[in-house]
Amino acid sequence: MQSILIVDDLESIHEMLDAVIQPIGYNTAFATDGEIALQKLREERYDIVLTDINMKPMDGLQLLASIKEIDPKAIVIMMSGYANIDNATQALKLGAFDYLTKPFKVDQLMSAINRASQERKKRLEAGSPDSSVAANALAGDSETVKSLSESIARNAKLGTPLLITGEPGTQKDSIASMIHAQSDRSGNPLITIDAKNLDEAALYEAFFNADGAPSETIESAKGSTLYIEHVERVPLAMQSKLSNLVRDIKGDVRIICSSSKDLEQVIDAGEFEDALFFRIATNTLSIPPLRDRSEDVPAMALAFFNNNGYSHLSLGERASALLQAYRWPGNYTEFEEILAAAASTAEDPIIHEKDLPDKLQDISSWPTLESFLNDQAVRYRRQVLNACQGDTAKAAEVLGCDPSEV
Incomplete structure (x- = not known):
């Protein structure tokens, strides 16, 4: 009904x-x-x-x-x-x-x-209400998007907890929705609790009754998928109880969490319990930022136009170049906002440079080469360490460096 x-x-x-x-x-x-x-x-x-x-x-x-x-x-x-x-x-x-x-x-x-x-x-x-949004983000032929698509399909078949990570604006909620839509639980609704938009009292009530038992929201997720968005925002004092809840319900409920922060760094800062992390991170899925997928931008723009009533539009050569060169601090969210604005004001079927905001041509905020390479090195070290399951000696061997540098 x-x-x-x-x-x-x-x-x-x-x-x-x-x-x-x-x-x-x-x-x-x-x-x-x-x-x-x-x-x-x-x-x-x-x-x-x-x-x-x-x-x-x-x-x-x-x-x-x-x-x-x-x-x-x-x-x-x-x-x-x-x-x-x-x-x-x-x-x-x-x-x-x-x-x-x-x-x-x-x-x-x-x-x-x-x-x-x-x-x-x-x-x-x-499909899922957010499926077209995720489809826009998955357009393209790069190795990155192929790997991401394969990961989504693989995780849709699993029933174990999944942690989705990625910068703000990388459509983690849409990816979670797509995974649910492709799963054997898709006949039931995706139940979402957003820890970012609830104060501590409301968040507690979303998870627990007054007597500490699972709330009606949690009970309604049985046989379906529970998506905890911005799990990094769950107060530290509540995390131990949430960890126990995840342990108790994971047989009946598929649990997907997302975080815009690296939870291992948050753990190191003493702001997240490692017990909860290990409960929700049985499997992990990292969503790449848009700046790492510049070759997919033209295909993503075309998918956006086709899925949002602008199928008559296409990108001009100069506009395409600007979109591919931009750093996209707001990732896919910013990308779609800019395309929507350009589509609503375009005077002909081709999106030109003049239809795009001036900030796409401002490179003053771009990082230096040294800063960019250092950032990439930190990410790679973290990926290797995760692949080695926290074994710093093994990771150092792969990286060819001293364990203290991992």
Whole structure:
């Protein structure tokens, strides 16, 4: 049965909509403001979100933008008591599925929900809600992307805990979603807990009941995949209890965690328990930064255009060169934002240099050769040490250096 999250600051609206929607076969949930709605969406995926625009302190347009950050493929129907063309236009630009002006007739609401339901089914049949985002990041023929694709396929077949690492913006959440979609648990929803966006009390409640037993969120993940995003943000005081939870549920739940930091460095700094690390890092998957995949950029741009309604666009030679040369501090997130902006303002079917922001031509922030090579050396030493399972003597032999230099 599909589910609908209703967001309105008037509980009378909740009751009215619930009376109409439940009898036609939908589960309903409610939120009285945007922050509560986002909290619910981080804990559980809903098939459709039905939200008012005129709310405080976060209005519906701000909520819509935040929902799209959590799930770019979310289906959101907007409601407003004012026939405002600017609001309607802005909502559709931000990715709203439909826009209803109050008071609307029941058949108008039913029509919008039915169409949204059909769209939801199409997206589920096509794969994970984030599958196109991950597909964009996996476009290209480089050895790096081939290895990454093979790792995703291999990890989808496993049931053991997986730790996904990578810099911010490397689409770790989309990769986790793709792994779940390719697994034998894909018939059940991916349950996500984002440690970055919850305070300590809310994060504890996401994992545990008041008596310390697994929470309803954890229980709902049985037979499915639990994705703990930004696991490095879990408070140190909670990590031992979380380690025990992972130990107890891993037979029933596939656990995937992600981190934007090198957890071994965080352990060395005394901010992460090694016991929890070894529980969640049975297998690891490192997502390369975009700057290490410059040869894939033209193919990734083409995939983005094709998957986002811009199939008529292509890259000009100079624009392609600029995109390949840029260092991409924001990785794939920044890449897609720049392409989306260029696509929306392009005056002809070819993206030219003038369609791209000036920062792509600013090389003042690029590292020196020495700094770049040192950074690469540190990464390689770490990779070798991981491959040698922490044996510094063995790693030093591979690296041809003294163990103290590993």
